[in-house]
Amino acid sequence: MSHSDSLQEAGGYSPPANVKVWDPFIRVFHWSLVLLFAVAFLTGDEIEWMHLWAGYAIAALVALRILWGFIGSRHARFSDFVKGPSTVFQYLKQSTRLEAPRYVGHNPAGGAMIVLLIVMLVGLSITGYLMTTDAFWGSKPMEEVHEALANVTLGLVVLHVLGVVISSLEHGENLVKAMITGRKRLP
Template sequence: MSEPAAGPVRLWDAPTRIFHWSLVVLILVSWLTAGKQMDVHRLSGYAVLGLVVFRLWWGVAGGSTARFASFLKGPKTTLAYVRGLGARTSSDIAGHNPMGAWSVVLMILVLAVQVTLGLFAVDIDGIESGPLSDLVDFDTGRAMAEAHELSFRILQGLIVLHLAAIAYYRFWKNENLVAAMITGRRRFESAVVPLKSAPLWSLAVGVALAVAVAYAAAKGFRF
């Protein structure tokens, strides 16, 4: 078991960081290609679906700081954390703080809804459509497309809140969350338990699941 340590501490493993920055790129690609380059847009969506599947797996069998069980807290703990946000002192939480933890879960859920709706969506002309659109009628497919767009607006709102939180922690609490997500390390003043890495077999299973689900979705789950 990892021993508590102060100073620069291993916080995020490579799979978690790759997931994070890949998601940033893919959301941007999906946004810029929507309604324009639909072939690229669909490929990006399948990749996002794969990332969501991987993150769900990694939240159960990944590195210690990536596991949902390690960072999801109840309402009482979360509210207590929110009440202390005004303090300028940096937090000594090795991983997601209680409020950030729930924002992570919410973003994953919105992304899951977003890509699922896209699989059934049909455009106004009925030309561009998701791989599962033939399972629903035209009106339902159009409703899915509109909900797909609405869910993206919700996702954009969550991203704005995420960026605002990063700025708040950087300039008010002097915590560089971006650097930690790049290097995987963060300096702590008090002793915290560092990251405990997951075994390679767990990473291999997560990647295999992600690729399999993304490929199956691209084929309309027909083989």
């Protein structure tokens, strides 16, 4: 008889099958960012006003996410998921052998991806804003940097989705559903 079985028999207590991991801010931030990045990327030069407003909304969301990374719930804090390069590479190596440990919050590779995406989105926001100023209005070099950052960010998004699929399969859990419900099963 396991410890949880004896607890259940002794007092009727049943441990939770899953726990709240992602708070409402993180979930709304994530899915809003997905939508806004798609809008910004797809409108580009075609619908400039929509591209600009999506960019401003992304900048505001990222600023709030950075703040939330210091004051938010446990698994939203950078201190919970930002790891050093050796830990990230060790995790990736384990994952290629399908031996990576499961994390309730972000795994080290996911944490690194969050940091990379935030850095890229900050760069996109800054270069996008600069192109609206007198100093950089119509600047081809600034436009090229902005477009390069957008393309690299899109590549990171593809890697992020691939990582979510691989981790979901490796650990037998639906990480997309977890980002909708905010809940994950206990290890």
